[in-house]
Amino acid sequence: MTIREAVDARHSVRQYTKRPIDGAILAALEDEIRSCNEQSGLSIRLILNDPNAVKGLWASYGAFENADNYLMLAGPDTDDLYRLAGYFGERLVLFSETLGLSTCWIAGSYKKKNVKKLLNDGEALAAIVSIGYAQKPGKPHRSKSFEDVTEIEGDAPESFRKGVETALKAPTAINQQRFRFTWKDGRATVKALSGPYTLIDLGIVQYHYEIGAGEPIEAER
Numbered sequence: 001m002t003i004r005e006a007v008d009a010r011h012s013v014r015q016y017t018k019r020p021i022d023g024a025i026l027a028a029l030e031d032e033i034r035s036c037n038e039q040s041g042l043s044i045r046l047i048l049n050d051p052n053a054v055k056g057l058w059a060s061y062g063a064f065e066n067a068d069n070y071l072m073l074a075g076p077d078t079d080d081l082y083r084l085a086g087y088f089g090e091r092l093v094l095f096s097e098t099l100g101l102s103t104c105w106i107a108g109s110y111k112k113k114n115v116k117k118l119l120n121d122g123e124a125l126a127a128i129v130s131i132g133y134a135q136k137p138g139k140p141h142r143s144k145s146f147e148d149v150t151e152i153e154g155d156a157p158e159s160f161r162k163g164v165e166t167a168l169k170a171p172t173a174i175n176q177q178r179f180r181f182t183w184k185d186g187r188a189t190v191k192a193l194s195g196p197y198t199l200i201d202l203g204i205v206q207y208h209y210e211i212g213a214g215e216p217i218e219a220e221r
């Protein structure tokens with residue numbers, strides 16, 4: 001499975017089997033985490049066999065089950081932490097999908113106090129992403145349209161359309177899709193609108209756009 005195919009295959013999964021993440025799959029995931037940390041300056045870590053992040057909590061979409069493995073999206077406490085965590089966290093989400101693993105972003109419904117205990121000095125926590133083998137596949141989310149999320153002056157190229165359509169398949173907090181893609185003066189930009197965790201969403205959709213368009217996009221904040 002390619003990363004582009006992973007965009008279509010990925011849906012949030014909150015119930016996992018007890019099958020451990022191990023062997024070559026674990027090694028590949030750890031390698032990708034290392035590479036993300038080197039490029040971003042973040043300190044993302046894979047935490048295994050820790051039921052304390054979501055135990056006993058009910059998500060609006062049903063209880064998490066066996067969500068004992070998760071990515072801890074931590075990094076220096078700068079004002080770009082949330083966007084960076086979104087961008088590199090989603091790179092790991094889609095990479096995990098290619099390895100046969102399912103995921104769910106969690107920024108609200110987890111026990112932050114329990115996870116914060118694992119931080120090193122100087123680190124802040126943006127969110128976690130649960131990860132594991134799905135009990136059953138997730139479902140596609142309802143989506144806004146291309147027109148709902150774009151502002152275009154002049155003729156936007158096909159790459160812009162492909163980028164936005166790929167972004168509309170991205171996970172966002174409470175499926176809010178509170179972002180705006182603009183084509184103006186021959187260039188694309190994306191910005192976050194108001195709402196909970198929209199700066200994390202911004203990094204996520206920036207990454208998705210780049211996969212679809214095949215070129216980088218500047219995020220405005």
Ligand SMILES: Cc1cc2nc3c(=O)[nH]c(=O)nc-3n(C[C@H](O)[C@H](O)[C@H](O)COP(=O)(O)O)c2cc1C
Pocket residue numbers: 010011012013014059060061104105106107108109110127138139140141169170171172173174175197200201204
């Ligand atoms: C930044 C962010 C935070 C999220 N926080 C939570 C959460 O706290 N609890 C939860 O159950 N789902 C959470 N989600 C998952 C979203 O509800 C889910 O991505 C959205 O409904 C779209 O569905 P999909 O991921 O299956 O495409 C979060 C997603 C994102 C991107």
